[in-house]
Amino acid sequence: MQAKRSIWEKAVWTWLPASAREAGDSVVRNFLLHWFPAKVSRESLSWGYSFWLGTVSAMLFLILTVTGTVLMFLYVPSVERAYLSVKDLEYAVSFGWFLRGLHRISAHLMVAVVFMHMVRVFLTAAYRNGTATNQNRPLNWIVGVALLLVTLFLSFTGYLLPWDQLAYWAITVGTNIAKAAPVAGEWMRFILLGGNTIEQNTLIRFYVLHCFFLPLVVLVLFSYHMWRVRKDGGLACVDKESLGQKKEEAVPIPSKTYSLLGITSGTTVHVKTSLVDEDKHTVRSSPNLTRRLLVVTLATLAVASILTLIAHAPLEEAANPAITPNPAKAPWYFLWLQELVTITTFSIGGFTINGALIGGIIVPGILVAAAIAWPYFDKSSVRAVGVWFAMERRRQNLVFLLVVLFILVLTVVGTFLRGPYWHFYWPWEHWPEMPKKF
Amino acid sequence: MKSWFDRFKSKGESEQAKLERIKAEILAGDADAPARKTSRRSFLARLGVGATLVGLAGQALAYLRALKPNVLYEEPQKFKVGTPDQFGEGGKFLEERRLFVFKERSTFYAVSAACTHLGCTVKMQKLNQPKKVKTRQREFEEQYEFHCPCHGSKYYGDGTNYAGPAPRPLDYFKLEVSPDDGQIIVDMAQVVDQNFRLTV
Numbered sequence: 001m002q003a004k005r006s007i008w009e010k011a012v013w014t015w016l017p018a019s020a021r022e023a024g025d026s027v028v029r030n031f032l033l034h035w036f037p038a039k040v041s042r043e044s045l046s047w048g049y050s051f052w053l054g055t056v057s058a059m060l061f062l063i064l065t066v067t068g069t070v071l072m073f074l075y076v077p078s079v080e081r082a083y084l085s086v087k088d089l090e091y092a093v094s095f096g097w098f099l100r101g102l103h104r105i106s107a108h109l110m111v112a113v114v115f116m117h118m119v120r121v122f123l124t125a126a127y128r129n130g131t132a133t134n135q136n137r138p139l140n141w142i143v144g145v146a147l148l149l150v151t152l153f154l155s156f157t158g159y160l161l162p163w164d165q166l167a168y169w170a171i172t173v174g175t176n177i178a179k180a181a182p183v184a185g186e187w188m189r190f191i192l193l194g195g196n197t198i199e200q201n202t203l204i205r206f207y208v209l210h211c212f213f214l215p216l217v218v219l220v221l222f223s224y225h226m227w228r229v230r231k232d233g234g235l236a237c238v239d240k241e242s243l244g245q246k247k248e249e250a251v252p253i254p255s256k257t258y259s260l261l262g263i264t265s266g267t268t269v270h271v272k273t274s275l276v277d278e279d280k281h282t283v284r285s286s287p288n289l290t291r292r293l294l295v296v297t298l299a300t301l302a303v304a305s306i307l308t309l310i311a312h313a314p315l316e317e318a319a320n321p322a323i324t325p326n327p328a329k330a331p332w333y334f335l336w337l338q339e340l341v342t343i344t345t346f347s348i349g350g351f352t353i354n355g356a357l358i359g360g361i362i363v364p365g366i367l368v369a370a371a372i373a374w375p376y377f378d379k380s381s382v383r384a385v386g387v388w389f390a391m392e393r394r395r396q397n398l399v400f401l402l403v404v405l406f407i408l409v410l411t412v413v414g415t416f417l418r419g420p421y422w423h424f425y426w427p428w429e430h431w432p433e434m435p436k437k438f
Numbered sequence: 439m440k441s442w443f444d445r446f447k448s449k450g451e452s453e454q455a456k457l458e459r460i461k462a463e464i465l466a467g468d469a470d471a472p473a474r475k476t477s478r479r480s481f482l483a484r485l486g487v488g489a490t491l492v493g494l495a496g497q498a499l500a501y502l503r504a505l506k507p508n509v510l511y512e513e514p515q516k517f518k519v520g521t522p523d524q525f526g527e528g529g530k531f532l533e534e535r536r537l538f539v540f541k542e543r544s545t546f547y548a549v550s551a552a553c554t555h556l557g558c559t560v561k562m563q564k565l566n567q568p569k570k571v572k573t574r575q576r577e578f579e580e581q582y583e584f585h586c587p588c589h590g591s592k593y594y595g596d597g598t599n600y601a602g603p604a605p606r607p608l609d610y611f612k613l614e615v616s617p618d619d620g621q622i623i624v625d626m627a628q629v630v631d632q633n634f635r636l637t638v
Contacts, residue, residue: 066501070501070504070505073505074505088509093504094506094508099500294490298490301497302493305497
């Protein structure tokens with residue numbers, strides 16, 4: 001601690017502490033750091049354990065919030081003006097093309113990254129409780145599944161807003177899949193669209209969902225997700241580290257596993273616990289965790305910005321309910337469902353199985369239900385928690401990866417190998433000329 | 439002077455070794471050396487932080503610039519109001535433009551209906567009997583006045599304010615005759631003197 005600090009030093013000392021004392025103080029004194037632990041294990045910070053996918057998702061959400069807020073000043077959610085205001089963004093507003101492009105690219109990246117984050121958590125068994133008290137990682141896994149679904153729905157509701165052909169027909173396909181749900185399907189579509197057809201009611205509903213309601217849900221769930229991570233003692237790889245140490249009578253010393261909550265769940269303050277050897281395994285959060293966070297944030301922004309310059313956001317003709325583009329495709333992350341809907345529709349004699357029900361509702365429903373329930377059926381031991389491809393989890397990891405592969409293959413087929421009338425075409429085959437209606 | 443970036447410099451160097459180094463530098467006759475020397479590490483750190491800030495500032499500027507419209511969809515400030523023969527003697531109120539166009543024999547002038555206090559639309563009151571009025575500019579007999587419904591401002595027939603909170607007379611706008619079809623053009627972007635008259 002220096003006696004007299006300049007204003008600049010007052011502003012930055014928490015980010016660059018000069019001593020162990022300052023490092024400990026900084027997570028307490030700085031609001032932006034208050035949700036971090038004072039010390040964090042080295043492996044939690046490693047690039048190779050978590051790939052920082054959760055952080056990248058959160059940073060993409062931040063980029064989306066900032067760009068989205070600016071876009072809200074420039075976009076008009078009315079059937080007459082939505083398309084024209086997006087056209088203006090693209091051609092008349094300074095940097096409008098960049099704002100829209102960055103928002104779109106970040107949205108697509110977020111869907112992909114959140115999914116990859118989920119795959120990482122499964123393969124490292126990070127949804128399993130370790131040895132610390134009061135852990136509830138299965139619950140956090142369920143919150144994560146909810147976050148994935150909300151992310152998909154956010155992207156989907158954003159899709160409609162430009163009110164061009166792509167948007168209009170993607171939503172037509174998507175909401176008709178929802179209609180196939182038993183009992184509540186019709187009602188769900190009616191409520192979602194605010195009527196029977198995609199009209200002004202639909203646009204304003206999707207707009208409010210996209211700009212206010214769903215981001216709020218993400219914010220609440222994300223906050224809880226982070227709080228749970230802290231309560232569960234950090235990343236799952238920490239539990240792996242504590243396994244290596246033998247249990248001993250711990251004197252009441254301030255350590256990561258020693259807390260008021262720890263006392264309440266034990267009998268005395270001398271808790272039988274295994275303490276992670278702090279000197280060997282941990283580093284101070286400030287500046288080690290914060291520095292890496294900054295690098296990940298900037299890398300995310302840089303990659304998204306560069307991709308924006310490469311891939312231009314498409315804008316087709318204005319929505320026209322009279323002309324369906326051929327083929328009419330949903331957003332890419334739903335194309336595996338569209339593919340499922342197609343291949344699960346078949347006729348037995350005069351009886352047709354409705355593919356929209358099997359491929360659009362039942363299969364994804366089973367997948368989500370299985371994801372939610374799985375942590376409670378998983379019998380793998382505590383030794384596998386936080387370990388990539390643990391031997392004892394071979395079988396379930398294989399099944400999980402097969403499901404992931406199945407989804408990816410169907411996505412690729414639906415995105416790249418389906419042409420007019422949803423016929424199959426190899427990339428080197430030309431699509432037939434389709435007559436244009438006027 | 440100890441710079442804040444010296445924190446980087448002393449990394450991985452024990453207090454003892456640092457003292458030894460400084461002592462050696464002082465003995466070598468260069469007392470300011472530790473302060474003036476920029477290590478490669480601190481230079482690169484500054485470069486990184488600087489580049490980051492420049493990048494973020496660039497994005498922020500782009501976002502802010504996007505909020506300044508390049509294209510406006512407002513009604514143009516300059517518009518045609520019809521040929522002179524379409525006007526009868528006296529005043530004509532163009533409601534959506536909040537504008538009075540007056541014809542006196544072969545001269546025309548346009549008076550804004552926006553109250554100079556806070557912009558409500560003034561009402562044209564026909565007087566029961568003509569009223570003799572003397573303003574700083576002229577003396578005349580008026581048939582009508584302009585009264586504002588919002589805060590009670592009152593204007594004589596020529597637009598001069600005489601009661602209520604209005605700070606100045608109603609605006610007069612420039613008129614011209616369109617060369618292509620002979621219609622009268624009002625330019626609401628150009629405020630002119632009360633004595634302005636267009637003679638047709």
